[in-house]
Amino acid sequence: MKILVTGAAGFIGSNLVEHLLEKGNFVYGVDNFITGSRKNIKRLSKNQNFEFFENDISNLDDQKSELLHDQKFDQIYHLACPTGVPNLVTLAEEMLSTCSIGTKNILEIAKESNSMLLFTSSSEVYGDPKEFPQNESYGGNVDQVGVRSPYEEGKRFSESLITMYVRKYGIDAKIVRVFNTYGQNMSKSDMRVIPRFIHQLEQDKPLTVHGDGLQKRTFCHVDDLINGIFLVMDKGGKGEVYNIGSNKEITIKDLAYFIIKISESNIKVKHIERPKHDHQARLPYLSKIFQLGWSPKINLGEGLSKIIDYELPVKV
Ligand SMILES: NC(=O)c1ccc[n+]([C@@H]2O[C@H](COP(=O)([O-])OP(=O)(O)OC[C@H]3O[C@@H](n4cnc5c(N)ncnc54)[C@H](O)[C@@H]3O)[C@@H](O)[C@H]2O)c1
Incomplete structure (x- = not known):
């Protein structure tokens, strides 16, 4: 085609x-x-x-x-x-x-x-x-x-x-x-949360979490x-x-600690000011796409490990 x-x-x-x-x-x-x-x-x-x-x-x-x-x-x-x-x-x-x-x-x-x-x-x-x-x-x-x-x-x-x-x-x-979607080929200048955390890991800098980090996302x-x-x-x-999208929720704070754990790093988490317009949560109802026969195959741990192994050849 x-x-x-x-x-x-x-x-x-x-x-x-x-x-x-x-x-x-x-x-x-x-x-x-x-x-x-x-x-x-x-x-x-x-x-x-x-x-x-x-x-x-x-x-x-x-x-x-x-x-x-x-x-x-x-x-x-x-x-x-x-x-x-x-x-x-x-x-x-x-x-x-x-x-x-x-x-x-x-x-x-x-x-x-x-x-x-x-x-x-x-x-x-x-x-x-x-x-x-x-x-x-x-x-x-x-x-x-x-x-x-x-x-x-x-x-x-x-x-x-x-x-x-x-x-x-x-x-x-x-x-x-x-x-929210993540994976290979996200640009280093992309400021969305997963590329930002991975870039910070790469540079040995603390992972910056907006506010208390209790806002939830799915990936x-x-x-x-x-x-x-x-x-x-x-x-x-x-x-x-x-x-x-995914219907499995995770807080941003838990995401930061999860990335630290799977990358076997001892980097810290730093809480910074949260933008006022940041939303608290979003969660997709997926029954329409499920009816077409879709089901996600890659869980967050597996997907993140792939990017971390690719981006950080030597684990920090
Ligand atoms: N990644 C996500 O989590 C996510 C979530 C919701 C929606 N989307 C949507 O998916 C699509 C792809 O997103 P992405 O994450 O790859 O973002 P991205 O910014 O990496 O890709 C968008 C691309 O569009 C190009 N572009 C923008 N304006 C253009 C124009 N006027 N003419 C030609 N090219 C132009 C950009 O240069 C960029 O390469 C977008 O429509 C985005 O809104 C993405």
Whole structure:
């Protein structure tokens, strides 16, 4: 198949491209490196079935736009979006333009080439939820002018735009709401909690926990997420939304001590000020994705050990 992946230089995008190439597909990647890594593209470019376009999807230059419009893709995985809590203010404009103009540009390519499309939305569309667990029909609790709104409302707008294209133009699009995911190829500058802890371990620095660390999170391994994404692309309903993530909760403080234990380190934990907009917990209701036959295979201990062994060849 001929497949387009937006956000191919990112953490999930680069893992996704690898899986697609292993299955024998021809993959076109697009990225502007705003939060992605050139290292990921360098690795992927060794495969002759991978072609890369450096471009901003919210401002496609004429030549590349024409090239993409001419391709007639079978499938499009639309992942491009600036990520990261520290970027909520600095990249707010880029988040909003990628989720609006960028998503519209990609939808036009899907419409013209009659290709299936899968969009990676986020658990952030539930904001600071009042319902636990969150099922796909829960409308969320989002502050539309809060600090997190460029990402949260951006994703909500993309979902709405995609749904309009399904209803008005009949395109075959699906939405996956991704909950916290971790795994290989996370960038060292990624400030999400697992890469941050591993980077701190690497540098022999204390693991910094926001506040008392009792806020809870769930973590899904990227290989499990990608299996779920493939199931949704193949078997998911047109216009349907699916949560994918882990439903096993862990507090951030326990996560820090767990990482210290499995890396056999004696590094300390340091509590630092917690950002005011940090949410207390999120928990996916997973029955829709389970019904498609999905089940996660990699537990947190196994997944973390793999990254720690890879990132820290000599255990600290
Ligand atoms: N990793 C997670 O835990 C998680 C959780 C929820 C949702 N998601 C979603 O999954 C997708 C992938 O996330 P990730 O963790 O790999 O993040 P990432 O930042 O590593 O990857 C996103 C990629 O999109 C690219 N990009 C951003 N704006 C672009 C634009 N206008 N044009 C072209 N490329 C652009 C970035 O450079 C980056 O390479 C994103 O849509 C994200 O919102 C991820």
